Amino acid sequence: MYKVLQATCENGNLVFGEKLGTELEGKQLKVILIQADVVESKKEQFFRLVEEHSFVLPEHYQFTREELHER
DSSP states (O other), rough: OOOOEEEEEEEETTEESOOGGGGTTTOOOOOOOOOOOHHHHHHHHHHHHHHHHEEEEEEEEOOOOHHHHOO
């Protein structure tokens, strides 16, 4: 099971934005920490890259897989 939760570090403890369900009670969990603003920065970089390399297709453009495989 994978679940992404937001948490805040307060006095060395993680305080989650939501409660964990009872189905996790007594189970050992692995926690991967990623600083939220770093993720946002990467996402912004990605969208900037997409914007820089995007182009407008002709109005009546139609992708044909068969035509592509003929090449």
